[in-house]
Amino acid sequence: MIEFIDVEKTYANNVKALQNINIKIDKGEFVAVIGLSGAGKSTFIRCINRMHDITQGEIIVDGIQVGALKGEQIRTYRKRIGMIFQSFNLVTRTTVLKNVLVSFVPELSLWRKVTGLFTKEQKIKALTALDQVGILDKAYVRVDQLSGGQQQRVALARTLAQNPDIILADEPIASLDPVTSKQVMDDFRRINQDMNISLIMNIHHVEMALEYAERIIGVREGQIVYDGKASEVTEEVLDHIYKGKVAEGTTEFEGKHAYV
Template sequence: MIEFHNVSKVYSNGTKGLKNINIKIYRGEFVVTVGLSGAGKSTLLRSINRLHEITDGEILIDGQSITAAKGKELRHLRRDIGMIFQSFNLVKRSTVLKNVLAGRVGYHSTLRTIFGRFPKEDVELAFRALDRVNILEKAYSRADELSGGQQQRVSIARALAQEAKIILADEPVASLDPLTTKQVMDDLKNINQEFGITTIVNLHSIDLARDYATRIIGLHAGEIVFDGPVEEATDEKFAEIYGRSLQEEEFLGVAAK
């Protein structure tokens, strides 16, 4: 379980990224957060693994405060959280296999990982993760030789090899075409269902949110304005989230950024 208790974030320029957030996200949920750019989606997501530090409040993961964690405790908590970025965040000159093995870094000493001395079990785990997202044949290709969709599937494989209990995906399909978008979202959903990995995805697309989420959280100006199951996310609710009525093409595709 991920718990937000009175969480707020104020940036150095005075901008309020989050305003008194109180939510619980339960194990195995597939949560999609929606809202305009600047609504606080990325801040909310990245505060879970402390890529963004909050200003007030506390975030608990399975009862442990990641907000207060330091040193070894923080590393162990982060080890259970896989992160998927819009820009893939791969080492482009390295092979796909090495990029997936990066998910094992948190389990070994710094010296071992610098020299790439991963045990056989880790390599086998990486191969299984690549097979799970259907790009095993690309294991020895350089990451920059892959298409955008393939690169994003490498980042999903990396989270699988990490044996993450939570996957955070920040606009993972924003730069992908519709067919590849479906493949990536299908991978995330299938992994969520098969392994029970709690998955939180930031999206702009309303249709994708409805198709894949078990729960939708709507943010507007740093505040939660909707939190409920997909069936309650009506057109009227989305209009409240986005602060205006939406055009038909926005429901069919991607809401304005």
């Protein structure tokens, strides 16, 4: 479980990226975080794995106070969390398999790091991860010979090789065409369902968010303004998230999930 308690994040220029964030995300949930550019979506995602330190409050993951971790504790904690970026972050002049094996570098002994030799077990895990995303046949192909969608699958395989409990995805389909985006989102949904990995995705494509995620978190100006099931999101909800509008005569949603 991931819990934010009174979390705030203020940058050095006094910009408040997050304000008064109180939310819980249970294991195995597929959550899409939506909102305008600059609303605080990426900051929200990156605070979970300590890429950004919060200014105030607490983030607790499975009972661990994330802000209290130091040094080796942070590195150990991050092994449980996979991170997927829009830019893929791959070494394009080497093979797909070597890019996936990079996830094991922190575990290597010094002589293995120097020689670049990985264990048989690590290679099997890497190949298994490639099989899980449907590109095992590309294991010995150079990354720069792959399509954008295939490269994003390599990045996803690299993350799966870590055997994470949580996957954070920061605009993973922003640079992909619609057909490829759907294929990658299919991968994310299958992994979420089959492996029960918590998946939190910052995404601009609202239609994709509503189709694939179970839960939508709407962020505006650093605050959570909507939290509810994807199936309950209406045009009025989207107007509230993106434009700050509430339907005439309405102050909040009726029922469990409401405008915040």
